[in-house]
Amino acid sequence: xxxxxxxxxxxxxxxxxxxxxxxxxxxxxxxxxxxxxxxxxxxxxxxxxxxxxxxxxxxxxxxxxxxxxxxxxxxxxxxxxxxxxxxxxxxxxxxxxxxxxxxxxxxxxxxxxxxxxxxxxxxxxxxxxxxxxxxxxxxxxxxxxxxxxxxxxxxxxxxxxxxxxxxxxxxxxxxxxxxxxxxxxxxxxxxxxxxxxxxxxxxxxxxxxxxxxxxxxxxxxxxxxxxxxxxxxxxxxxxxxxxxxxxxxxxxxxxxxxxxxxxxxxxxxxxxxxxxxxxxxxxxxxxxxxxxxxxxxxxxxxxxxxxxxxxxxxxxxxxxxxxxxxxxx
Numbered sequence: 001x002x003x004x005x006x007x008x009x010x011x012x013x014x015x016x017x018x019x020x021x022x023x024x025x026x027x028x029x030x031x032x033x034x035x036x037x038x039x040x041x042x043x044x045x046x047x048x049x050x051x052x053x054x055x056x057x058x059x060x061x062x063x064x065x066x067x068x069x070x071x072x073x074x075x076x077x078x079x080x081x082x083x084x085x086x087x088x089x090x091x092x093x094x095x096x097x098x099x100x101x102x103x104x105x106x107x108x109x110x111x112x113x114x115x116x117x118x119x120x121x122x123x124x125x126x127x128x129x130x131x132x133x134x135x136x137x138x139x140x141x142x143x144x145x146x147x148x149x150x151x152x153x154x155x156x157x158x159x160x161x162x163x164x165x166x167x168x169x170x171x172x173x174x175x176x177x178x179x180x181x182x183x184x185x186x187x188x189x190x191x192x193x194x195x196x197x198x199x200x201x202x203x204x205x206x207x208x209x210x211x212x213x214x215x216x217x218x219x220x221x222x223x224x225x226x227x228x229x230x231x232x233x234x235x236x237x238x239x240x241x242x243x244x245x246x247x248x249x250x251x252x253x254x255x256x257x258x259x260x261x262x263x264x265x266x267x268x269x270x271x272x273x274x275x276x277x278x279x280x281x282x283x284x285x286x287x288x289x290x291x292x293x294x295x296x297x298x299x300x301x302x303x304x305x306x307x308x309x310x311x312x313x314x315x316x317x318x319x320x321x322x323x324x325x326x327x328x329x
Contacts, residue, residue, distance in 0.1 A: 031285025152182035156206035260285035
């Protein structure tokens with residue numbers, strides 16, 4: 001699983017030097033996770049793991065170390081899958097409030113280093129609307145993180161329109177993060193290996209084909225992990241995503257999404273992403289701590305080594321994120 005890790009500790013040290021040499025020592029990380037202690041203990045008490053691995057350890061010191069070693073000036077914190085809805089007996093509203101206030105406290109202490117995306121207690125729609133108001137109006141959240149499907153109902157479904165309308169009213173930035181498919185895993189293939197990519201792609205298709213992007217035009221939606229396999233296979237489902245059945249219309253809809261580079265800055269994935277996405281629609285993502293420090297550094301090094309223009313490099317490292325998150329502008 002980790003055959004793509006750096007071959008030596010020295011490579012990570014060189015990576016930091018390379019980041020500065022390429023002018024990327026002021027990156028903004030838009031895919032940077034947080035595991036508040038109360039939340040981590042809550043997941044552990046219910047036997048929640050990261051696929052076939054235990055949940056990673058998180059600390060503020062570890063986050064800052066990762067950032068400092070990889071030229072990351074600021075990170076936008078978010079809770080990863082499974083979010084806060086685990087079962088009908090869980091205190092979903094209370095846990096959403098707890099993780100949001102934990103993240104907001106970090107931002108208040110390090111306002112130049114961190115922002116955060118608020119977690120919502122879906123599928124409790126009334127609770128989600130109330131937490132949206134609290135997150136933006138009281139906690140000064142920078143956006144929202146949504147899972148690609150909630151209990152098997154994908155984003156883009158009309159049942160989520162009241163929430164999308166409120167987020168559109170606020171001109172919100174949303175990070176869509178994948179979760180387990182609403183079906184059984186294939187034995188030996190954990191969700192994060194392949195299913196997550198399909199889950200993100202399903203959500204993107206459903207959002208586009210439903211007309212959600214036209215009904216709520218002020219939303220800025222980032223797809224995790226370079227959009228799953230959306231850029232690579234966009235032509236295949238362009239007609240399905242089109243309002244008039246034309247491929248061109250479908251491609252134009254799909255290009256309205258933003259994409260982060262988390263675990264996706266390889267010489268195999270980047271050419272597809274760069275040829276599909278609008279130049280202003282790609283942001284840097286580390287996926288720490290679910291991607292351990294060495295793995296995060298490796299993918300960052302791949303991005304540094306990839307042939308980009310100075311304009312592309314600055315846009316991905318910082319410029320595009322500044323447009324999405326005014327806190328860092």
